[in-house]
Amino acid sequence: MKTMLRVAIACSTSLLLASCAKSDQSTKDSAAGAAATPAAAPAVAPAPAPAPALSLADVAGKWQVRAVPESGKDTTTTNYVLTATADTTGWFITFPSGLKVPVHVMVSGDSVIAKTGTFASQRRKGVKVTTENSLKVQNGKLVGTTIAHYSKAGPDSVLHLRTEGTKMP
Secondary structure (H helix, E strand, O other): OHHHHHHHHHHHHHHHHHHHHHHHHHHHHHHHHHHHOOOOOOOOOOOOOOOOOOOHHHHOEEEEEEEEEOOOOOOOOEEEEEEEOOOOOOOEEEOOOOOEEEEEEEEEOOEEEEEEOOEEOOOOOOOEEEEEEEEEEEOOEEEEEEEEEEOOOOOOOEEEEEEEEEEOO
16 A cells, blocks of 8 residues: 555656646746747837828919029019919919919929919010929918029029918908
């Protein structure tokens, strides 16, 4: 009987040791697995929503516009009134001299792209010019750039201007 008791104790001890060893190994395996598994990537904030597309109706009306050269000796302001409609027809620029120039427009995202045909420059007497504008509505104003292309060749045949318009009542 003593032998049986010793065998039973030995078997119980072996089973206990085997189960403890297995448990330690599974703990090690779990820890190793957790270390090998990359941590969940932090949540990425969603990209800000794009600016809503501009509608020509958003800019319809009359705008008092000032265009100032970005650089150079001539810093004279060019002033005009931009008449804008809710569609692509009927847009024009009126200069203080009375000259009315038709403007071709299109919307690109949050900007109005406006181009004129050739007309007599109001900045450079006796010279023909075409203009291209890119304008956005910011804080209730039209802001952007104008590029004037003068008909005479040379380094000053292109003029870059900062443009700002205020809506007229």
